[in-house]
Amino acid sequence: xxxxxxxxxxxxxxxxxxxxxxxxxxxxxxxxxxxxxxxxxxxxxxxxxxxxxxxxxxxx
Numbered sequence: 001x002x003x004x005x006x007x008x009x010x011x012x013x014x015x016x017x018x019x020x021x022x023x024x025x026x027x028x029x030x031x032x033x034x035x036x037x038x039x040x041x042x043x044x045x046x047x048x049x050x051x052x053x054x055x056x057x058x059x060x
Contacts, residue, residue, distance in 0.1 A: 007041065007056055009041075009056050009058060011058060015058045017031055039058065040058070041056055041057065041058055042056070042057040043055070043056055043057075044056075044057065
């Protein structure tokens, strides 16, 4: 597995999911664990009072 990563994330809002032709996927059953996806994410590293964290944001 080259250039493949597993990221676990959760959110209170649902991100917009698009097909390759940029049409929205409205049926949640078409997106499931194990399928390959192209996503946009941002990482925010910080160190506050000795607590190091690396939050992940799904960019919509």
